[in-house]
Amino acid sequence: MRHLIDSLDLSVAETQEILDLADRIAADSAAYAHCADGKILATLFYEPSTRTRLSFETAMLNLGGRTLGFAGAEQCSATKGETVADTARVVSCYADIIAMRHPKEGAPLRASMYSRIPVINAGDGGHNHPTQTMIDLLTIRQRKGHLDHLKIGFCGDLKFGRTVHSLVNSLVRYPGNEFYFISPEELKVPEYLIEDTLKPAKAPYHEISSLEETLPELDVLYMTRVQKERFFNEEDYIRLKDIYILDQEKLNLAKADMPVLHPLPRVDEIAPEVDADPRAAYFQQVLNGKFIRMALILSLLDLTDPVTGKKVFLC
Amino acid sequence: MLNVESIQNGVVIDHIPAGKGMDIYRLLELESKTQSVALLQSVKSQKYGCKDLIKIEGETLPERLDILGYLDSQITLIVIRDGKVSKKYHPVPPQRLVNVIKCKNPRCITSIETSCDHIFELSPSGRYRCLYCNQEMPVGR
Numbered sequence: 001m002r003h004l005i006d007s008l009d010l011s012v013a014e015t016q017e018i019l020d021l022a023d024r025i026a027a028d029s030a031a032y033a034h035c036a037d038g039k040i041l042a043t044l045f046y047e048p049s050t051r052t053r054l055s056f057e058t059a060m061l062n063l064g065g066r067t068l069g070f071a072g073a074e075q076c077s078a079t080k081g082e083t084v085a086d087t088a089r090v091v092s093c094y095a096d097i098i099a100m101r102h103p104k105e106g107a108p109l110r111a112s113m114y115s116r117i118p119v120i121n122a123g124d125g126g127h128n129h130p131t132q133t134m135i136d137l138l139t140i141r142q143r144k145g146h147l148d149h150l151k152i153g154f155c156g157d158l159k160f161g162r163t164v165h166s167l168v169n170s171l172v173r174y175p176g177n178e179f180y181f182i183s184p185e186e187l188k189v190p191e192y193l194i195e196d197t198l199k200p201a202k203a204p205y206h207e208i209s210s211l212e213e214t215l216p217e218l219d220v221l222y223m224t225r226v227q228k229e230r231f232f233n234e235e236d237y238i239r240l241k242d243i244y245i246l247d248q249e250k251l252n253l254a255k256a257d258m259p260v261l262h263p264l265p266r267v268d269e270i271a272p273e274v275d276a277d278p279r280a281a282y283f284q285q286v287l288n289g290k291f292i293r294m295a296l297i298l299s300l301l302d303l304t305d306p307v308t309g310k311k312v313f314l315c
Numbered sequence: 316m317l318n319v320e321s322i323q324n325g326v327v328i329d330h331i332p333a334g335k336g337m338d339i340y341r342l343l344e345l346e347s348k349t350q351s352v353a354l355l356q357s358v359k360s361q362k363y364g365c366k367d368l369i370k371i372e373g374e375t376l377p378e379r380l381d382i383l384g385y386l387d388s389q390i391t392l393i394v395i396r397d398g399k400v401s402k403k404y405h406p407v408p409p410q411r412l413v414n415v416i417k418c419k420n421p422r423c424i425t426s427i428e429t430s431c432d433h434i435f436e437l438s439p440s441g442r443y444r445c446l447y448c449n450q451e452m453p454v455g456r
Binding site for chain 2: 078083085103106107109125126195199200
């Protein structure tokens with residue numbers, strides 16, 4: 001049995017298998033409509049999320065399975081003091097696979113230690129969001145054709161932006177990638193990402209504050225929202241929330257084929273006028289979310305791909 | 316000068332920074348052992364000026380001796396067999412620490428989950444990070 005807690009739980013080869021499967025699903029969704037007949041996905045969402053929860057549920061429904069779960073800690077036994085470990089044990093009796101979002105970092109890992117069914121981390125605090133990472137990788141690969149030798153810019157909240165941390169961890173495994181971290185001083189990438197990921201991989205990186213100066217260099221731009229829920233101090237949030245806004249004027253500085261990614265939801269950091277630009281890739285990411293989650297559910301449930309007749313990887 | 320009899324079989328934990336001996340005594344849970352244990356504090360040391368030292372008599376070595384490698388690189392372990400030094404070494408920092416230090420990240424699951432071990436693992440950069448949240452802990456070694 002395999003879990004997906006961190007994007008690094010999958011090797012580069014396994015990641016490629018998942019991306020390939022997601023592409024096959026996107027090309028012929030009908031072929032996968034009954035893969036998970038009779039299977040149940042439990043969505044355990046301890047904090048609000050629209051896109052991720054609906055995406056997981058849609059993915060399971062599109063595979064022919066069913067879903068159960070809760071959306072908000074107030075709806076579950078956590079309010080009575082039940083531990084994540086016990087919840088995982090209990091849900092293991094009802095479902096075949098779990099997707100868990102939790103405000104505390106490491107909660108899905110904790111659940112996986114006690115669960116008898118696969119656990120997918122659907123986001124744990126400011127820590128990891130591996131399914132989003134898979135979506136980002138798929139979108140970059142679709143737009144650029146490859147995942148290596150790219151100059152990738154990350155802009156905004158790089159301190160609490162879990163999608164950034166996960167994506168950097170994954171992209172550093174591909175040769176020739178160069179990283180540009182564009183953020184205010186207060187929201188710089190955590191030191192552990194530099195010390196434990198970038199430096200050991202000898203991956204070139206730059207920490208800068210100007211989006212305009214960096215844009216012409218980039219092959220990919222990853223924008224993030226400054227997340228109110230990650231701040232203990234409202235004053236800091238108000239001061240930093242609008243520090244980077246990508247509008248058409250700035251985007252004109254970028255290469256003609258530089259995709260703009262964003263994990264969504266956005267607030268003000270990407271002006272609505274950018275949506276019409278062909279480089280805007282964030283709604284493509286949303287669609288890819290469904291295909292990636294279908295691919296992951298199918299793989300972690302150890303089901304057979306009806307198109308190839310094979311299992312994706314050894315569970 | 317206080318004299319403590321030499322041990323025939325056991326281990327001497329030497330070169331403990333002065334004042335840390337009792338912390339190590341507690342960490343190794345030596346108070347629960349039935350074997351003879353001597354803790355010497357503020358012993359004069361040519362190398363460090365002043366040190367603490369623990370002597371533990373017995374064939375069986377205490378568990379978790381490897382955590383000493385995390386606590387201080389100057390600590391020396393001297394294993395005694397039949398009254399002679401059979402091994403002398405600086406313990407290597409262990410790959411994993413369980414319930415030695417606590418994660419202080421308020422966003423970590425360990426901050427709310429009951430009966431949850433505090434586990435730290437050695438990162439490629441030689442620092443200990445929480446298994447759950449990856450937070451590096453400022454530790455008073």
